[in-house]
Amino acid sequence: MNIAVIKFLGTNCEEDVCRSIRLAGGNPQIVWFTERDLSKFDGAVIPGGFSYGDYLRAGAIGARTPVIEGLRNMVEMGKPVLGICNGAQIGLEAGFSKGALTNNINWRFICKWVYLRVENNKTPFTRGYKKGEVIRMPIAHGEGRFYIDEDGLQEMYKKKMIVFKYCNEDGEITEDANPNGSIDNIAGVCNEKGNCVLLMPHPERASEKILGSTDGLLMFKSMLQSIQ
Ligand SMILES: NC(=O)CC[C@H](N)C(=O)O
DSSP, rough: EEEEEOOTEEEEOHHHHHHHHHHTTTTEEEEETOOOOOOOOOOOEEEBBGGGGGGGSSTTTGGSTTHHHHHHHHHHHHHHEETTTHHHHHHTTTTTSSSEEEETTTTTTEEEEEEEEEEEOSSSSTTOOOTTEEEEEEEEEEEEEEEEOOHHHHHHHTTOOEEEEEEEETTTTOOOTOSSSOOGGEEEOOOSSEEEEEEESSGGGBBGGGTOOOTTTHHHHHHHHHOO
């Protein structure tokens, strides 16, 4: 299974993502933002980093580069596309799902381990988890606060577009467990079809025991299984 790992100027998580894809049994290939045609790939991951120095808004410039055309085609064809952290910011700026990511409520860059509750396990990336399962992985971002207006939020719930929420160890959705002030503790969302998932936490940093968690590896394994 050939997975495109998209690299922009300032991406810094591409090697980690490639390693996780390999560990999961896939064949990753780094593709630059200048490439328009992704038709030979079975899926894509947009890794994290600081594309274009987060100028303007994190992800805003990346979302206006040629590779977005290829990614949009993939999303429309129903191929699995995952955006992690800066990748999620780029994906939302490109309109692959609804809502926006803005500055953390405390205006600080936050780097810590968090718990997530799986709200939707029907996507190609979450089919390996149980609904309501609590998983653990790190976040590292300055602009990770998810926001959408009330009507948009209700629509997202109705269409099952909320994939992950920040929770405590027991799976409770509390204010304390919300690291960045995201509305309703939302940590990850998807498009209506579910084939494009955009999340702020880093599954590739939770893909090996030595890193402290293997909960993230299942996201890549699930992706590859959905392609078979
Ligand atoms: N780890 C990342 O991808 C960082 C995301 C983005 N540059 C931010 O700080 O919000």
